[in-house]
Amino acid sequence: MTANPRPDETAAAGLFSAGAADEATGLRDAAGTGVAAEDGVDHTAAVDEDELVARLRAAGCVFAEEEAAVLRDGDPDPGRLAELVARRVAGLPLEHVVGWARFAGRRILVDPGVFVPRLRTEVLVARAAAYVRAGSVVVDLCCGSGALGVVLAAGAEGPVELHAADVDAAAVRCARRNVEPLGGTVYEGDLYAALPTSLRGRVDVLVANVPYVPSAEIGLLPAEARLHEAPVALDGGADGLDLARRVAAEAGRWLVPGGRMFLECGEHQAVAAAAALRTAGLTPSLHHDEDLDVTVVSGVR
Numbered sequence: 001m002t003a004n005p006r007p008d009e010t011a012a013a014g015l016f017s018a019g020a021a022d023e024a025t026g027l028r029d030a031a032g033t034g035v036a037a038e039d040g041v042d043h044t045a046a047v048d049e050d051e052l053v054a055r056l057r058a059a060g061c062v063f064a065e066e067e068a069a070v071l072r073d074g075d076p077d078p079g080r081l082a083e084l085v086a087r088r089v090a091g092l093p094l095e096h097v098v099g100w101a102r103f104a105g106r107r108i109l110v111d112p113g114v115f116v117p118r119l120r121t122e123v124l125v126a127r128a129a130a131y132v133r134a135g136s137v138v139v140d141l142c143c144g145s146g147a148l149g150v151v152l153a154a155g156a157e158g159p160v161e162l163h164a165a166d167v168d169a170a171a172v173r174c175a176r177r178n179v180e181p182l183g184g185t186v187y188e189g190d191l192y193a194a195l196p197t198s199l200r201g202r203v204d205v206l207v208a209n210v211p212y213v214p215s216a217e218i219g220l221l222p223a224e225a226r227l228h229e230a231p232v233a234l235d236g237g238a239d240g241l242d243l244a245r246r247v248a249a250e251a252g253r254w255l256v257p258g259g260r261m262f263l264e265c266g267e268h269q270a271v272a273a274a275a276a277l278r279t280a281g282l283t284p285s286l287h288h289d290e291d292l293d294v295t296v297v298s299g300v301r
């Protein structure tokens, strides 16, 4: 397990077969009564469920029934549904097609190009959540859509002080849509440099799902990640731990005494990641989840 690969991780996600990408681009009028509009899409015809599932399956979507249900969510009109299906069949991640992802039981808005929160990352969130109390200061570095911070804040017994940051402007825009309704703040910039200095020494829980794919393995990722997620969201440098080391190195300056940080990595990276935390003066511990094949490295100041 090397990275953040995703297509087969989410219950509703399917494996996309690139070979099917240029097959049909719209749904046929199953009843044979619809009239195609100028855009070539029939906006009136009902969409036959069996045909929808068959098209998704032909395009390589393993969980075609689940994907069909997600695409139908909100009861889009037939023309809109046809557009959504065409984009999915053309290879866009399901979450980018519909604009949201299910993460830890919540619906997280996900904009095009922004990293889709992975099922495996729920392990990190569950471990961090055990330390979030009402009034906690929670920081989500490398926040992407803001999914981790949102779940931690929404699941707390009372309001928390939530701060999130990302270097990618598209991610920041997306995170603001998820985080601000909960009263949180999202900053744009490089790791801690994005945060207000007033947070130094005050952070109770720091989560950072940093990119951790070794650069040489980016080309091995599924097409959905390689083609539709920003490289900056995936590439962790030579051994995948460049960002993890940088986050660990400075964590002690931002955590309150007794505060904790949480990272995710591959099993083979865990020992080196834990060593980075120890070097930074934190006491590390490791948790490996066999089912989701992910390791969470945490450290207490």
Ligand SMILES: C[S@@+](CC[C@H](N)C(=O)[O-])C[C@H]1O[C@@H](n2cnc3c(N)ncnc32)[C@H](O)[C@@H]1O
Pocket: 004, 115, 116, 117, 118, 121, 141, 142, 143, 144, 145, 146, 147, 148, 165, 166, 167, 168, 171, 189, 190, 191, 208, 209, 210, 211, 212, 230, 232, 233, 234, 243
């Ligand atoms: C693996 S994604 C995780 C996103 C989100 N936390 C999640 O789990 O869904 C990594 C994120 O780190 C961000 N990132 C990469 N380098 C960064 C840096 N130097 N400073 C801040 N964010 C960075 C990327 O833009 C991307 O959104």
